[in-house]
Amino acid sequence: MDLTINEKRVLAALIGSGPTNAEALAEKMDAALESVIQWAHLCADKGLVTLEKTVTEQAKLTEEGEKYAKEGLPERQILAGIDGSVPMSELTKNPLSKIAIGWLRKKNWVTIKDGIVFVNENTAVGEDELALKNPVPGTPACKELVKRGLAEIVENTEWKIALTPEGEKIAKGGLDLREEVATLTREQILSGEWKSLPLRKYSIGKLPKKIFGGRIHPNQQILDEIRDLLFEMGFTEFHGSIVQNSFWNFDSLYQPQDHPAREMQDTFHLAEELPLPNGWEKIRDIHKFGGDTGSTGWGGEWSPEVGKKCVLRTHSTSLSIQYLAEHPNPPLKAFSISRVYRRETIDPTHLPEFEQLEGIVMDKDLHFGHLLGFFKEFFGRMGFEEVRFRPGYFPYTEPSVEPEVWVDGLGWVELGGAGIFRKEVTAPWGIDCPVLAWGLGVSRVSMLRMGLKDLRQLYKSDIDWIRASPVRRC
Numbered sequence: 421m422d423l424t425i426n427e428k429r430v431l432a433a434l435i436g437s438g439p440t441n442a443e444a445l446a447e448k449m450d451a452a453l454e455s456v457i458q459w460a461h462l463c464a465d466k467g468l469v470t471l472e473k474t475v476t477e478q479a480k481l482t483e484e485g486e487k488y489a490k491e492g493l494p495e496r497q498i499l500a501g502i503d504g505s506v507p508m509s510e511l512t513k514n515p516l517s518k519i520a521i522g523w524l525r526k527k528n529w530v531t532i533k534d535g536i537v538f539v540n541e542n543t544a545v546g547e548d549e550l551a552l553k554n555p556v557p558g559t560p561a562c563k564e565l566v567k568r569g570l571a572e573i574v575e576n577t578e579w580k581i582a583l584t585p586e587g588e589k590i591a592k593g594g595l596d597l598r599e600e601v602a603t604l605t606r607e608q609i610l611s612g613e614w615k616s617l618p619l620r621k622y623s624i625g626k627l628p629k630k631i632f633g634g635r636i637h638p639n640q641q642i643l644d645e646i647r648d649l650l651f652e653m654g655f656t657e658f659h660g661s662i663v664q665n666s667f668w669n670f671d672s673l674y675q676p677q678d679h680p681a682r683e684m685q686d687t688f689h690l691a692e693e694l695p696l697p698n699g700w701e702k703i704r705d706i707h708k709f710g711g712d713t714g715s716t717g718w719g720g721e722w723s724p725e726v727g728k729k730c731v732l733r734t735h736s737t738s739l740s741i742q743y744l745a746e747h748p749n750p751p752l753k754a755f756s757i758s759r760v761y762r763r764e765t766i767d768p769t770h771l772p773e774f775e776q777l778e779g780i781v782m783d784k785d786l787h788f789g790h791l792l793g794f795f796k797e798f799f800g801r802m803g804f805e806e807v808r809f810r811p812g813y814f815p816y817t818e819p820s821v822e823p824e825v826w827v828d829g830l831g832w833v834e835l836g837g838a839g840i841f842r843k844e845v846t847a848p849w850g851i852d853c854p855v856l857a858w859g860l861g862v863s864r865v866s867m868l869r870m871g872l873k874d875l876r877q878l879y880k881s882d883i884d885w886i887r888a889s890p891v892r893r894c
């Protein structure tokens with residue numbers, strides 16, 4: 421029979437002694453009680469020992485119970501201090517009276533009349549007081565003490581372990597009690613010593629421990645996938661700062677300073693300011709009278725001070741326009757995946773921060789059809805087969821659309837906005853050809869791809885969910 425070293429040690433320790441307490445056995449083996457019980461169970465499974473379990477209840481006094489066991493219950497202590505009668509006002513000076521008065525009345529040891537406490541005739545020692553000296557589990561008096569928080573019941577489990585005849589035979593037949601060797605050294609192999617060593621056996625039936633390798637967060641996997649897709653489609657990537665001044669977040673995108681359009685996305689405003697870029701006057705003129713674009717502009721005043729005020733970027737279009745200002749020459753295809761911030765109330769489909777996929781395509785002769793074509797291609801590659809477009813409005817694009825994809829079970833889902841930049845947006849930077857632009861909520865896309873009902877799942881550190889999510893193929 422194959423026995424582990426610990427099973428053998430149990431058998432060896434039991435030779436010559438009848439049924440043995442687990443504690444005694446543990447002491448004899450110089451091992452932890454829990455381990456010995458575990459090993460004994462393994463031996464019992466092989467029919468080599470018997471295990472007998474007895475559970476006994478024991479009543480133990482709590483700290484408060486111990487105190488009263490010495491000094492007497494509060495009602496007894498108070499009673500001992502009353503000589504026949506005492507005014508209530510006097511009695512309540514003793515802090516113990518708080519607990520004692522209720523019990524004195526309940527036990528009928530006193531009568532209270534007109535503010536005077538009179539000791540009754542029968543104040544004999546009660547069962548509870550006796551139980552305080554020797555609490556016996558199960559008795560009414562002991563239950564009373566438990567209820568008062570003066571005692572508690574603890575369960576005591578005892579194990580008695582004994583060799584079976586079979587176990588006895590094996591134990592007496594001689595046991596190799598040498599430590600099992602798990603790793604052989606070079607010397608042990610060369611010298612041939614390994615042949616006589618007790619080698620630890622493989623337990624073929626045992627399941628190995630699960631190993632979780634490091635991995636990329638499922639949301640990041642999808643973001644990477646989208647990034648790769650756009651690289652494949654010939655785009656380059658741009659980045660930018662989270663903190664933007666209003667000039668780049670709003671003004672350069674032809675959002676008037678006094679227009680509710682500015683509040684269209686509820687914004688996190690910051691106390692900081694950032695300077696305006698060279699050429700800011702052109703934006704001022706566009707807003708006031710259209711500059712030299714032929715537009716009439718919004719009219720009214722335009723304040724450079726308002727433009728300097730910072731916000732957490734509410735959309736990554738603030739990065740697109742800066743990228744265009746730096747790269748005004750066609751052709752250009754660029755994208756950015758960036759976190760944006762809005763003052764949203766958190767619910768399953770809204771978070772105050774989320775990723776946007778922002779894109780721009782600039783070239784001569786581009787038109788609206790190219791924009792719609794791009795979406796069909798892009799969403800198709802992302803696995804959304806049906807795409808449709810609804811008219812939209814953005815201050816910086818004309819025409820504007822809101823692309824939607826079909827999701828079984830959900831219907832048409834809106835994913836963001838797009839359009840062709842107005843000349844009021846592009847002309848100040850010397851751009852004179854069409855620029856297609858879009859901003860999509862990629863967290864939405866991730867959610868749809870993963871079949872999530874709650875957007876928050878993407879941003880929680882839910883390690884079990886992360887481990888259970890499929891790994892992205894590279």
Ligand SMILES: N[C@@H](Cc1ccccc1)C(=O)O
Pocket residue numbers: 734735736737814817820836837838839857858859860
């Ligand atoms: N910035 C818009 C999306 C958009 C980008 C570019 C052009 C048109 C629309 C939004 O955040 O919803």
